[in-house]
Amino acid sequence: MSEAHEILEVSGLSVDYVLDQHDVRAVDDVSFTVGRGEFLGIVGESGCGKSTLLFAVAQLLAPPARVAAGSVRFEGTNLVGLTDKQLSAIRWRDLSVVMQSAMNALNPVKSIGAQFKDALQAHGKPSRQEIAARSAEVLRMVGIDPVHLKSYPHQLSGGMRQRSMIAMAMLFTPDLIIMDEPTSALDVVAQRALMMQIKELQQTYGFAVIFVTHDMSLISHFSDRLMVMYAGQIDELGATRAIFDRPLHPYTQGLLEAFPSIHGPRVPLKGIPGSPPDLAAIPAGCRFHPRCPHAVERCTVTAPDLYPLDGDLVRCLRRQDGSLPEPNQEGSLSR
Amino acid sequence: MTSTELLRTEHLTRHFKIGGVLSRRTLHAVDDVSFSIGEREIVALAGESGSGKSTIARVLARVYQPTSGQVYFQGKPLSAFRSRRDGLRYASLVPMVFQDPFASMNPVFRVQHGILRILKLHRPDLPASQRLDEAARVFSVVGLGTDMLQRFPYELSGGQRQRVGFAQALAMRPKLILADEPVSMLDVSIRIGLLNLMAKLRDEEGVSVLYITHDIASARYVADRLIVMYAGQIAECGPIEDVLSTPKHPYTQLLLSAVPDPMAPLSQVADRGEPPKVVDPAPGCRFRWRCPLAIETCAQVTPVLAELAPGHDAACHVAQAGAGQVKAFS
Amino acid sequence: MAMPVSGVPTETRAAQIPAGHALARVGRAIRSSRKAATGTVLLVIFILIALFPGVIAHDSPTQDAYPPRLGPSSAHLLGTNSYGQDLFAQVIWGTRNVLIIAFTVGLLTTAIAVLIGVAAAYLGGGWDGTLSVVTDVLLVIPLFPLLIVIAAYAQGESTIVLITAITLTSWSYTARQLRSQALTLRNRDFLEAARVRGERRVYVIVMEVIPTMTSLIVASFLTNALYAVLLSSSLQFIGLGDPNTVSWGTTLYWAQNNAALQTGEPLWAIAPGFCIALLGAAFALLNYAFDEIGNPALRPVRRSKRVRGA
Numbered sequence: 001m002s003e004a005h006e007i008l009e010v011s012g013l014s015v016d017y018v019l020d021q022h023d024v025r026a027v028d029d030v031s032f033t034v035g036r037g038e039f040l041g042i043v044g045e046s047g048c049g050k051s052t053l054l055f056a057v058a059q060l061l062a063p064p065a066r067v068a069a070g071s072v073r074f075e076g077t078n079l080v081g082l083t084d085k086q087l088s089a090i091r092w093r094d095l096s097v098v099m100q101s102a103m104n105a106l107n108p109v110k111s112i113g114a115q116f117k118d119a120l121q122a123h124g125k126p127s128r129q130e131i132a133a134r135s136a137e138v139l140r141m142v143g144i145d146p147v148h149l150k151s152y153p154h155q156l157s158g159g160m161r162q163r164s165m166i167a168m169a170m171l172f173t174p175d176l177i178i179m180d181e182p183t184s185a186l187d188v189v190a191q192r193a194l195m196m197q198i199k200e201l202q203q204t205y206g207f208a209v210i211f212v213t214h215d216m217s218l219i220s221h222f223s224d225r226l227m228v229m230y231a232g233q234i235d236e237l238g239a240t241r242a243i244f245d246r247p248l249h250p251y252t253q254g255l256l257e258a259f260p261s262i263h264g265p266r267v268p269l270k271g272i273p274g275s276p277p278d279l280a281a282i283p284a285g286c287r288f289h290p291r292c293p294h295a296v297e298r299c300t301v302t303a304p305d306l307y308p309l310d311g312d313l314v315r316c317l318r319r320q321d322g323s324l325p326e327p328n329q330e331g332s333l334s335r
Numbered sequence: 336m337t338s339t340e341l342l343r344t345e346h347l348t349r350h351f352k353i354g355g356v357l358s359r360r361t362l363h364a365v366d367d368v369s370f371s372i373g374e375r376e377i378v379a380l381a382g383e384s385g386s387g388k389s390t391i392a393r394v395l396a397r398v399y400q401p402t403s404g405q406v407y408f409q410g411k412p413l414s415a416f417r418s419r420r421d422g423l424r425y426a427s428l429v430p431m432v433f434q435d436p437f438a439s440m441n442p443v444f445r446v447q448h449g450i451l452r453i454l455k456l457h458r459p460d461l462p463a464s465q466r467l468d469e470a471a472r473v474f475s476v477v478g479l480g481t482d483m484l485q486r487f488p489y490e491l492s493g494g495q496r497q498r499v500g501f502a503q504a505l506a507m508r509p510k511l512i513l514a515d516e517p518v519s520m521l522d523v524s525i526r527i528g529l530l531n532l533m534a535k536l537r538d539e540e541g542v543s544v545l546y547i548t549h550d551i552a553s554a555r556y557v558a559d560r561l562i563v564m565y566a567g568q569i570a571e572c573g574p575i576e577d578v579l580s581t582p583k584h585p586y587t588q589l590l591l592s593a594v595p596d597p598m599a600p601l602s603q604v605a606d607r608g609e610p611p612k613v614v615d616p617a618p619g620c621r622f623r624w625r626c627p628l629a630i631e632t633c634a635q636v637t638p639v640l641a642e643l644a645p646g647h648d649a650a651c652h653v654a655q656a657g658a659g660q661v662k663a664f665s
Numbered sequence: 666m667a668m669p670v671s672g673v674p675t676e677t678r679a680a681q682i683p684a685g686h687a688l689a690r691v692g693r694a695i696r697s698s699r700k701a702a703t704g705t706v707l708l709v710i711f712i713l714i715a716l717f718p719g720v721i722a723h724d725s726p727t728q729d730a731y732p733p734r735l736g737p738s739s740a741h742l743l744g745t746n747s748y749g750q751d752l753f754a755q756v757i758w759g760t761r762n763v764l765i766i767a768f769t770v771g772l773l774t775t776a777i778a779v780l781i782g783v784a785a786a787y788l789g790g791g792w793d794g795t796l797s798v799v800t801d802v803l804l805v806i807p808l809f810p811l812l813i814v815i816a817a818y819a820q821g822e823s824t825i826v827l828i829t830a831i832t833l834t835s836w837s838y839t840a841r842q843l844r845s846q847a848l849t850l851r852n853r854d855f856l857e858a859a860r861v862r863g864e865r866r867v868y869v870i871v872m873e874v875i876p877t878m879t880s881l882i883v884a885s886f887l888t889n890a891l892y893a894v895l896l897s898s899s900l901q902f903i904g905l906g907d908p909n910t911v912s913w914g915t916t917l918y919w920a921q922n923n924a925a926l927q928t929g930e931p932l933w934a935i936a937p938g939f940c941i942a943l944l945g946a947a948f949a950l951l952n953y954a955f956d957e958i959g960n961p962a963l964r965p966v967r968r969s970k971r972v973r974g975a
Contacts, residue, residue: 045522045523045524046522072620158384158609159609187549187610188551188593189383189384189593191592191595191604191626193593203478218595221595221597221601248570251635255524256597258523259523259597260528260530260553260556261552261598262551262579262594263596263599268531271524271525271527271528271531273528275492305638309605332346
């Protein structure tokens with residue numbers, strides 16, 4: 001991929017939480033790129049560092065969290081180390097963020113229109129007509145009647161609130177929108193509607209999306225590439241369809257098998273035994289080995305690096321040397 | 336499957352008064368809900384938020400009194416309870432497991448606190464000296480180590496805490512566990528473990544479960560029967576495989592088409608509606624604004640449940656009228 | 666629906682002080698925070714002084730046996746006052762009275778406030794209405810003037826009058842605070858779980874709600890003790906205490922009566938004043954420290970320096 005096609009390049013990013021006894025590394029040496037107009041999904045269980053990573057990319061980290069190493073190049077400029085003033089030139093115009101819970105991100109005492117106005121005025125000097133026109137336009141983009149500019153957040157339903165968050169993120173048609181679990185508070189029908197809306201907007205306006213979620217199946221039809229995180233590291237990164245059809249990492253396999261399906265035969269599932277490690281006490285060797293059904297001696301000793309394989313990147317010793325057994329055809333969702 | 340009926344509701348209704356002094360209105364959280372749960376079965380109660388499923392759980396747990404209608408447990412109506420003893424006995428036979436693993440345990444006390452209180456209140460036959468042993472026993476049934484008893488809640492993971500919730504319910508020797516979205520706050524890979532636990536409780540301990548959820552896929556994994564709720568009423572109910580393979584009510588079809596399935600091609604769901612807040616409703620089907628098949632009757636007459644296939648009921652005029660399969664959403 | 670949580674136990678939520686660990690946690694917390702350590706040391710010093718005043722000050726505080734108006738010397742660490750009394754002894758012996766008032770008022774006020782505030786929150790409805798009205802009425806009446814009126818008109822033993830008057834006028838503020846916190850706790854799932862498993866309401870209030878409010882209750886105790894020190898000293902200073910008891914406030918009273926500051930005996934006024942301030946600071950520091958223990962967000966953030974030890 002040539003430089004011009006990449007709008008975001010994260011290299012060796014590490015984020016630490018500075019605590020009383022010691023520093024805890026929540027994100028460990030993460031590198032990836034996002035191309036123009038690309039939809040990248042980041043999945044993982046809670047505690048894997050995906051939200052911290054997102055905050056680090058958006059430069060929203062607050063103490064005790066801090067970037068310990070690495071760079072975040074957005075359209076060529078390294079965001080790490082920029083001052084607030086320099087960041088505000090980029091924020092919202094070129095890069096915007098949609099948070100997980102609209103009720104946490106929207107001001108409950110201001111109407112939607114007033115919040116749009118605040119955002120528009122923070123990045124320029126639009127006239128009143130321009131503000132009104134653009135606000136109505138973005139609401140229409142997400143399928144909300146502009147009459148709701150006068151509504152307060154609590155007067156809107158959950159789905160409409162999330163959509164107005166997306167509308168707010170679109171005020172300046174940025175090149176990249178970062179979304180942190182925007183659908184987790186919604187019901188399944190509203191979730192589906194929101195995902196389709198996002199995809200539609202993306203295809204019309206051509207912005208890139210980084211979408212963080214814990215729900216792999218939700219994102220399966222929408223993301224171009226998928227990044228699976230575990231215990232602060234990337235365990236697998238590749239094209240979405242390829243990962244679903246043939247997951248390379250045992251953790252990804254386990255995740256896929258933990259989703260009961262409503263189609264096909266009813267099969268007993270196992271999930272992944274155990275729980276993610278305490279980041280203050282990471283197991284030696286591969287971080288996943290205590291829960292991995294295929295772990296062998298060397299997995300407890302050597303920490304694997306990301307290894308390119310068939311267009312995918314995967315962090316697994318046994319996958320690297322070809323000794324990992326292929327998943328059993330029954331019991332797995334892959335057919 | 337079902338031989339004996341354990342719990343039955345008849346025209347269960349629960350309304351709430353909302354609004355200030357000047358505009359008193361009535362929120363119809365649950366309207367005319369009738370269903371039954373038998374022994375050794377898991378019944379899933381599914382619906383979006385606002386559908387009334389949590390309110391039903393709380394009526395069954397006697398947190399709320401019904402506005403009208405009756406609940407019968409082992410043939411006897413709940414309204415007949417007079418003494419504290421009646422209430423305690425019912426609470427031990429029909430305990431509840433809560434949704435939020437981090438809020439459902441008092442953080443100040445050790446894990447054993449809740450179970451020991453339960454054994455004291457509900458198992459008077461058990462001498463005090465044996466309570467700790469019994470607590471250890473139910474812990475092992477749910478797959479927790481006995482060392483967990485001495486820990487504090489903050490030392491346990493979300494999945495472990497939910498298991499404690501089930502252990503507490505088990506300690507009461509229940510007949511029916513009311514599980515209010517017990518897995519929705521857990522990570523997906525942990526959910527399966529708890530769903531398997533529920534199935535084990537049904538098979539090995541003979542306990543029925545009312546599994547309240549918004550996640551149809553997990554309902555399918557573990558339940559025998561499914562009740563689909565919409566806006567406070569039952570839209571459809573029946574054996575789960577029947578309902579999922581041949582859904583009769585358009586709302587069920589909508590729900591099923593919206594469930595994400597990575598292995599199936601993406602269905603184009605055009606619906607963008609929201610479930611209504613049911614305040615002082617007029618008669619008629621509450622789904623009609625989102626339903627592509629709505630006819631005139633739907634706006635005038637509230638549909639009631641009617642059996643459309645063996646054991647499989649749906650409350651929809653169009654489905655009841657039509658001989659063939661209605662397809663509102665694919 | 667909130668965000669799902671995984672198997673990972675999140676970092677210790679220090680706001681909930683597990684009852685079984687209480688002493689160990691408090692000990693650890695005190696050692697880790699400078700504020701807590703300073704406050705504790707100060708308070709312990711004062712307590713020791715109050716318990717064993719004779720050990721520290723060999724002279725009697727009331728005997729006017731010495732030459733008056735002496736400056737500080739090795740025989741009289743703070744000198745003597747116009748009556749020939751040893752000031753150091755006065756201050757040392759006065760500690761007992763002050764601490765008795767502080768702790769008694771602190772305990773009584775907190776106990777009443779817990780009872781009324783938590784009951785109002787949990788019982789709700791008519792009970793809440795009545796209790797809240799009573800609380801609010803007391804809250805609105807100006808505290809200090811009321812105190813003066815009560816103290817001026819009361820007969821009988823002065824220290825008890827002071828304790829009673831201060832308690833009666835102070836509990837309402839704390840009761841409001843505790844009621845607010847209890848209200849936020851009222852809908853927590855574990856309380857609902859307790860009710861659903863059949864616990865009686867009284868049990869839920871006493872055994873489930875109050876233990877989760879320990880940090881606020883401790884903070885209330887410290888605040889009320891602090892205010893008791895200041896209020897009682899103020900009352901004694903304007904002459905409403907028993908002028909014959911030995912206390913910092915009464916020492917100040919006599920100092921004021923004899924125009925100590927203007928006539929070249931500044932220590933007479935400064936010494937007790939300084940003690941009041943120091944004891945007040947001890948309580949305040951402990952209060953901050955408990956805030957930090959209870960709410961990790963308030964802890965001072967260490968910038969990325971090298972980690973001490975591991």
